[in-house]
Amino acid sequence: MAVGLLGEGITEVIAVTKDNAAPIGIIVRSGQAPKMILFKGSKTAENVEKYGWVTANFVSDSYLYPLYAFSDVAKSDLRKVFVGEMVMQLLRDADAWMAFTAQIVNETKDAYFVELEPVGSEYCRDEMRPVNRGFNSVIDATVHATRYVMNHDPELRELIEYHLGIVRKCGGPRDIEAAALIKEVCGF
Amino acid sequence: MAVGLLGEGITEVIAVTKDNAAPIGIIVRSGQAPKMILFKGSKTAENVEKYGWVTANFVSDSYLYPLYAFSDVAKSDLRKVFVGEMVMQLLRDADAWMAFTAQIVNETKDAYFVELEPVGSEYCRDEMRPVNRGFNSVIDATVHATRYVMNHDPELRELIEYHLGIVRKCGGPRDIEAAALIKEVCGF
Numbered sequence: 001m002a003v004g005l006l007g008e009g010i011t012e013v014i015a016v017t018k019d020n021a022a023p024i025g026i027i028v029r030s031g032q033a034p035k036m037i038l039f040k041g042s043k044t045a046e047n048v049e050k051y052g053w054v055t056a057n058f059v060s061d062s063y064l065y066p067l068y069a070f071s072d073v074a075k076s077d078l079r080k081v082f083v084g085e086m087v088m089q090l091l092r093d094a095d096a097w098m099a100f101t102a103q104i105v106n107e108t109k110d111a112y113f114v115e116l117e118p119v120g121s122e123y124c125r126d127e128m129r130p131v132n133r134g135f136n137s138v139i140d141a142t143v144h145a146t147r148y149v150m151n152h153d154p155e156l157r158e159l160i161e162y163h164l165g166i167v168r169k170c171g172g173p174r175d176i177e178a179a180a181l182i183k184e185v186c187g188f
Numbered sequence: 189m190a191v192g193l194l195g196e197g198i199t200e201v202i203a204v205t206k207d208n209a210a211p212i213g214i215i216v217r218s219g220q221a222p223k224m225i226l227f228k229g230s231k232t233a234e235n236v237e238k239y240g241w242v243t244a245n246f247v248s249d250s251y252l253y254p255l256y257a258f259s260d261v262a263k264s265d266l267r268k269v270f271v272g273e274m275v276m277q278l279l280r281d282a283d284a285w286m287a288f289t290a291q292i293v294n295e296t297k298d299a300y301f302v303e304l305e306p307v308g309s310e311y312c313r314d315e316m317r318p319v320n321r322g323f324n325s326v327i328d329a330t331v332h333a334t335r336y337v338m339n340h341d342p343e344l345r346e347l348i349e350y351h352l353g354i355v356r357k358c359g360g361p362r363d364i365e366a367a368a369l370i371k372e373v374c375g376f
Contacts, residue, residue, distance in 0.1 A: 005318055009360040012319040025358070058318050096316060126314055128284060130193050130246050131200040133331070136324035140354070143321070159350070166328070170213070172197040 003034050004098050004121050005058060012139055013056040014068055016089050017047030021073035023065045023142060026056055026116065034100070034116040045112055048102045053086055054116070057094035060129045062138035062171075063178040064091075069142050070149075070185045084119030095127040134171020137163035138178040145182050160186060191222050192286050192309050193246060200327055201244040202256055204277050205235030209261035211253045211330060214244055214304065222288070222304040233300055236290045241274055242304070245282035248317045250326035250359075251366040252279075257330050258337075258373045272307030283315040322359020325351035326366040333370050348374060 002008060006028045015024040015036070020043045027035045036054070038045035048054055078089045083099045090097050099120040106113035129135070141163035148156040160182065167179040190196060194216045203212040203224070208231045215223045224242070226233035236242055266277045271287045278285050287308040294301035317323070329351035336344040348370065355367040 005316060007318065007320060007360045009320055009322050009363065010358040012321060058316065123314075123316065126311075128193060128246065128311065128315070129317055130195065131327055132195060132197055133200060133324075133327060134197050136321075136327065139319055139321060139324065162347070170198040172195045175197065 003028050004118055005096055006034055006056070006098070011056075012065070012143075014059055014064055014091055014094075015044055016055045016057055016073075016078065016091055017044050017053070018051050018089065019073070019075070019078070020044060020047055021057075021068040021077070021091060023069050023139075034118070036102070036114045036116065038112045038114055040107075040110055040112065048112070048114055049104060052102055053084070053088050054100050054102045054114075055081075055088050055090050056098045056100070057091040058096040059091065059093065060095055060127045061093070061174055062135045063174045063181070064093075065139055065142045066145065066178050066181045066185070069146050070181070081120070095125050096123045097121065132170060132172065132175070134167045134169070134175040137166040138171070138175050138182070141167070141179070141182050145186050148186055157186070157188075161188070191216050192306055193284055194222055194244070194286070199244075200253070200331075202247055202252055202279055202282075203232055204243045204245055204261075204266065204279055205232050205241070206239050206277065207261070207263070207266070208232060208235055209245075209256040209265070209279060211257050211327075222306070224290070224302045224304065226300045226302055228295075228298055228300065236302055237292060237300070240290055241272070241276050242288050242290045242302075243269075243276050243278050244286045244288065245279040246284040247279065247281065248283055248315045249281070249362055250323045251362045251369070252281075253327055253330045254333065254366050254369045254373070257334050258369070269308070283313050284311045285309065320358060320360065320363070322355045322357070322363040325354040326359070326363050326370070329355070329367070329370050333374050336374055345374070345376070349376070 010025040079092045100116035104112045105115045144160045164179045198213040267280045288304035292300045293303045332348045352367045
């Protein structure tokens with residue numbers, strides 16, 4: 001069962017917490033509250049622990065995934081919203097967003113398990129995003145790259161290069177820019 | 189520059205021609221007419237040659253990609269539309285569609301190069317499709333599977349299995365069904 005804009009499975013959004021943005025998967029399993037797994041030491045984890053809120057921002061510009069995975073968000077890219085009796089923040093350019101109160105319900109040595117309760121949502125613009133394998137491969141390459149920069153695993157490099165090849169073949173201009181950014185942070 | 193719903197790069201749609209549906213990439217390069225490359229011997233190529241039209245159907249159900257790649261469309265899944273002074277056909281459940289007159293402008297031994305002229309378009313429903321790597325991997329796996337069933341290349345099998353793994357991890361129920369269909373046609 002979907003929860004608002006979140007379908008069943010894992011939806012990749014830009015998670016905004018106080019003065020911070022980062023791509024994150026929100027997990028929805030049938031009959032359960034939406035969840036996130038946050039690695040300890042990340043700014044998102046620190047903020048969720050401290051402030052108890054997160055917004056899921058839906059964007060149709062693939063470049064924002066590696067951008068916010070590997071660099072800080074500019075203050076001017078964020079805006080405030082009063083929702084769930086709190087002031088939260090959003091990406092100014094989100095096509096849509098959902099706001100959540102967030103509670104750590106479990107933890108391991110490395111990660112927090114966070115349960116999300118939806119408290120608000122808005123569609124800002126009708127953005128139909130047709131299927132582009134280049135866009136899609138930017139997301140996959142970004143996910144692999146966030147691990148690759150930590151461990152330089154050659155199998156991850158192979159996967160990243162496979163996806164960057166699809167971006168070159170199928171992507172639009174922003175996907176191509178995103179691929180260049182990913183190559184740069186990976187040191188290829 | 190985008191052409192209607194088609195962004196620059198390759199957009200993966202369900203192409204409907206007379207009594208036929210198949211997933212196909214529509215290529216848009218800056219300043220050029222939209223194009224398709226159609227393999228000779230395919231029903232889509234035969235129909236484009238004979239009737240000179242195709243509709244691009246935008247769907248948010250990943251299952252339709254392997255379904256129409258590997259089986260015939262049910263007549264009841266199609267509907268007629270009068271556009272560009274012709275009767276064309278659409279997928280009944282498309283979120284949006286574009287209709288084109290189609291002209292073969294070049295050919296090789298194996299393929300036709302087809303130029304498309306947009307003659308009509310409609311948004312049927314506001315369907316926001318958030319980013320799901322499982323959905324995306326169904327598309328990639330389908331593309332690889334259409335080649336795999338011809339040549340049983342073990343490298344393709346490895347890529348398909350990589351993508352099916354992402355579907356298992358990130359996909360929703362329809363993506364999981366699509367993965368099962370892909371496995372079945374590949375004989376895994």
